[in-house]
Amino acid sequence: MFRRLEGPQTAGRGPAFWGLFALVLGAALAYPLFSDGYTVGNTVYFFVWVFIALSLCLIWGYGGSLSFGQTAFFGIAGYGYGILTINFGSAYGFTLLALVIAVAIAALFAVLLGYFMFFGRIAGVFLGIVTLAVTLMLERFMAQTAGPEWRIGAARLNGFNGMSAMPPLTIPWPGEPIVLFADVGLYYLVLGLLVFVYLALRILMNSSFGNVIVAIRENPERAEMLGYDIRKYQLITFVIGAALAGLSGVLYTVWGQYITPSSMGMTAAALPLIWVAVGGRSDLTSTVIGTLVVLAAFQALTIYGSQYALVFMGVLLVLTVLIAPNGLVLGLMNWLGRIAARFTQRAG
Amino acid sequence: MSLLELRKLNKHFGGLHVTNSVDLALQVGEIHCLIGPNGAGKSTLFRLILGEHHPGSGDILFAGENITALKSFARIHRGLSVKFQVPGVFKGLSVRQNLEIALQSRHRGAELEAEIGRLLSFLGLQSEQAQIAGNLSHGQKQWLEIGMAVSLKPRLLLLDEPTAGMSPEETHVTGEMVQRLNADGMTVLAIEHDMAFVRQVAHRVTVLHLGQVFAQGSIDEIVADERVAAIYLGQAHA
Ligand SMILES: Nc1ncnc2c1ncn2[C@@H]1O[C@H](COP(=O)(O)OP(=O)(O)O)[C@@H](O)[C@H]1O
Numbered sequence: 001m002f003r004r005l006e007g008p009q010t011a012g013r014g015p016a017f018w019g020l021f022a023l024v025l026g027a028a029l030a031y032p033l034f035s036d037g038y039t040v041g042n043t044v045y046f047f048v049w050v051f052i053a054l055s056l057c058l059i060w061g062y063g064g065s066l067s068f069g070q071t072a073f074f075g076i077a078g079y080g081y082g083i084l085t086i087n088f089g090s091a092y093g094f095t096l097l098a099l100v101i102a103v104a105i106a107a108l109f110a111v112l113l114g115y116f117m118f119f120g121r122i123a124g125v126f127l128g129i130v131t132l133a134v135t136l137m138l139e140r141f142m143a144q145t146a147g148p149e150w151r152i153g154a155a156r157l158n159g160f161n162g163m164s165a166m167p168p169l170t171i172p173w174p175g176e177p178i179v180l181f182a183d184v185g186l187y188y189l190v191l192g193l194l195v196f197v198y199l200a201l202r203i204l205m206n207s208s209f210g211n212v213i214v215a216i217r218e219n220p221e222r223a224e225m226l227g228y229d230i231r232k233y234q235l236i237t238f239v240i241g242a243a244l245a246g247l248s249g250v251l252y253t254v255w256g257q258y259i260t261p262s263s264m265g266m267t268a269a270a271l272p273l274i275w276v277a278v279g280g281r282s283d284l285t286s287t288v289i290g291t292l293v294v295l296a297a298f299q300a301l302t303i304y305g306s307q308y309a310l311v312f313m314g315v316l317l318v319l320t321v322l323i324a325p326n327g328l329v330l331g332l333m334n335w336l337g338r339i340a341a342r343f344t345q346r347a348g
Numbered sequence: 349m350s351l352l353e354l355r356k357l358n359k360h361f362g363g364l365h366v367t368n369s370v371d372l373a374l375q376v377g378e379i380h381c382l383i384g385p386n387g388a389g390k391s392t393l394f395r396l397i398l399g400e401h402h403p404g405s406g407d408i409l410f411a412g413e414n415i416t417a418l419k420s421f422a423r424i425h426r427g428l429s430v431k432f433q434v435p436g437v438f439k440g441l442s443v444r445q446n447l448e449i450a451l452q453s454r455h456r457g458a459e460l461e462a463e464i465g466r467l468l469s470f471l472g473l474q475s476e477q478a479q480i481a482g483n484l485s486h487g488q489k490q491w492l493e494i495g496m497a498v499s500l501k502p503r504l505l506l507l508d509e510p511t512a513g514m515s516p517e518e519t520h521v522t523g524e525m526v527q528r529l530n531a532d533g534m535t536v537l538a539i540e541h542d543m544a545f546v547r548q549v550a551h552r553v554t555v556l557h558l559g560q561v562f563a564q565g566s567i568d569e570i571v572a573d574e575r576v577a578a579i580y581l582g583q584a585h586a
C-alpha cells in the first residue's frame with residue numbers, strides 16, 4: 001500500500017522529495033516551540049482551509065467535475081457540529097463524536113445530491129450550476145433563521161449573525177479533560193489530520209481507483225467503454241470530497257467557535273477555487289502549498305482592506321490562467337523537477 | 349451460431365431516420381466489415397450496439413441474450429469492446445497508464461506488468477510507453493486505443509475506422525493485427541473506408557446506405573455490385 005505513496009498521479013518522488021517532506025514536517029512540529037499561542041492559533045486557521053482545498057483538488061483537479069458545492073458541505077458540517085455540541089455538551093469526549101457525526105451528515109447530503117447529479121448524468125457546466133445553486137440556497141435559508149422559532153433543541157440558528165459559543169474540541173483525560181482552544185493543542189491535532197489526509201489521498205490517487213478517476217476526467221466515454229460504471233466512481237469521489245469539505249467546516253467552527261451563513265456565500269464558494277487553481281488543481285502537493293501561500297498573502301493584504309485582497313485574488317487567477325493554466329505552484333514544481341533530473345543525469 | 353444479432357433496429361434523430369429497420373447477424377469467429385458512404389449511419393449503429401444511443405424500436409441480442417436495455421458498462425462486461433472513430437485515448441496520461449487503466453480490472457501486480465508489456469509489444473509501442481498519449485501520431489493513437497479495446501479480451505471487437513489517417517504500410521500492419529486477434533478467436537465488426545484493408549481482412553461485407561442494409565456478401569460480390577458502385581459514385585459527384 002505504501003508503495004502507492006508515489007505514482008504518476010502525484011508530483012514528487014524519491015529520497016529528495018521525502019527528505020524535503022520530513023524536513024517541512026519537522027519544522028511544522030517544532031514551530032509552536034518558537035512561537036506564541038496567538039500566532040500558532042492563527043496558523044491553525046490557515047491549515048483548516050487546506051482540507052476544503054484538497055476536496056476541490058480531488059473532485060475538480062483529479063475528477064474533472066467543477067463543484068461550487070464544497071462550501072455547502074463546509075456549512076452543513078459546521079452547523080451540524082454547533083447544533084450537536086450546544087445540545088449535548090462536551091463531556092465524555094462527545095465533541096470528537098460530534099466532529100465525526102457532522103462530517104458524516106455532510107457526506108450523507110453529498111450521497112443524495114451526488115446520486116441525483118451523477119445518475120441523472122448532469123456533467124460539465126451544469127454540475128457547477130447545480131452545486132452553486134445548492135450552496136446559495138443554503139446560505140439564503142440560514143440567513144433568514146433569525147427568529148426565535150428557528151432553533152434545534154437549545155441551539156438557536158440566529159440567521160445572518162450565525163451560531164456561536166459551541167464548545168471547542170475536548171479530549172477526555174483522567175483528572176482534567178484537555179480542551180483544544182485555538183492554540184498549540186488544536187494546532188497539533190489539525191496538523192496530524194492534515195498529514196494523514198494528504199498521505200491517504202496520495203495512496204488513493206495512485207491506486208486503481210485513482211486511475212479510474214483521472215480516466216473519467218480525460219475521457220468519460222472511453223472510461224465507461226472499458227467497463228467502468230463511471231457514475232459510481234464519480235459519486236464516491238464526490239462523497240469523499242464532501243467529507244473533506246465538511247472536516248474543514250467543523251475545524252473552522254471549532255477554531256473560532258462560530259459559524260455564519262456567509263461561510264456558504266458566493267465569496268466563500270469562489271475563494272477555494274482560486275487557491276486550488278493558482279496552486280495547481282491536478283496535484284495534491286501543489287494544492288496544499290498553493291492554498292497556504294495564497295491564504296497568507298490574502299491575510300497580509302487584508303490589513304490594507306479586504307476589497308484590495310479580493311481584487312488581488314482576481315488578478316492572481318487571471319495571471320495563472322495566462323501564465324500557467326495548470327497552476328503556478330505546479331508549474332514551478334515541474335520546472336524544479338526537470339532541473340533536478342538534469343542535475344542527477346549529469347552527476348550520474 | 350450468431351454472436352450478435354440486430355433485429356429491426358430503428359433510430360431517429362428528429363426527422364432523420366438514421367437507422368432504418370436494420371437486420372444483421374454476425375457469426376462467431378468472423379471478421380465482418382461495415383462499409384457505406386459518410387452519413388450512412390455506421391457509427392450510429394455502433395452506438396446503438398454499445399448502448400450509448402437507445403433504439404426507437406427493435407432488439408439487440410448478444411450471445412443469445414437480449415441486451416437492448418442494458419447500460420453500456422454492463423454490455424462491456426458481457427464481452428463487447430470498441431475503438432471509436434475519433435481516437436478515445438486518455439490524452440493527458442502516459443501510454444503505459446492508458447493500458448494500465450484498461451487492464452487493471454482483470455490483472456494485478458506482476459501479472460499486470462507482464463500484460464502491459466505484452467500489449468506494448470503487440471502494438472509496437474514499447475519505446476513510446478512513457479510518452480503522453482496526446483503526443484502520439486494519429487496512427488499510434490489508433491493502435492493504442494485498439495490495444496485498450498483488445499485488452500478486455502472481448503468476444504466481439506467493434507472497430508470504427510481503425511485505419512483512418514494511416515499510411516498504406518500502417519494500414520497493412522493494422523490488418524495483420526486484426527487477423528491475429530481473429531485467429532485467437534475474437535469476432536470483429538469493423539467500419540472501414542479503406543478497400544485494401546477490407547480486402548485484406550473481411551470474411552463478409554455489409555453495405556449500409558441511408559440507414560438501411562443495402563447489400564451483403566463477400567468483398568468480390570460487393571465490388572462487382574453496380575448498385576453499390578452507384579451510391580459511392582453518387583457521393584463522389586455530390
Ligand atoms: N447525436 C446525433 N444527433 C443528431 N444527428 C446525428 C447524431 N449522430 C449522428 N447524426 C446524424 O446521423 C447520420 C449518420 O451519422 P453516422 O452514424 O455518424 O454516419 P457514418 O458513421 O456512417 O458516417 C448523419 O447524418 C449524422 O449527422
Ligand SMILES: [Mg+2]
Nearest residue numbers: 390391392433
Ligand atoms: Mg462514422
